[in-house]
Amino acid sequence: MALFPGRRGRERLTRQGAWEVLRTLAVKARVKGLHPHQLRHSFGKGLVDAGVSLDRVALLLGHSNLNTTARYTRPAEEDLETAVDRFG
Numbered sequence: 001m002a003l004f005p006g007r008r009g010r011e012r013l014t015r016q017g018a019w020e021v022l023r024t025l026a027v028k029a030r031v032k033g034l035h036p037h038q039l040r041h042s043f044g045k046g047l048v049d050a051g052v053s054l055d056r057v058a059l060l061l062g063h064s065n066l067n068t069t070a071r072y073t074r075p076a077e078e079d080l081e082t083a084v085d086r087f088g
Contacts, residue, residue, distance in 0.1 A: 041072075048072040
């Protein structure tokens, strides 16, 4: 059984099908320039921020090299702004 079933409910949702669903939802939400990789990055960063170990995040994202996953440990601009706000 597929986690994300396709239109007929029997086969898995394809990469292209997922992209089409995202594009449709982005249009409805009036969000321009949304790309599936942004969701993947948000998922990875959210896991790291929640304290999930890097090796587990790597497995969930399908990374074979922890150096690839380590990019999610770098602070985002929003993280840096929050740090500055706490200081002053």
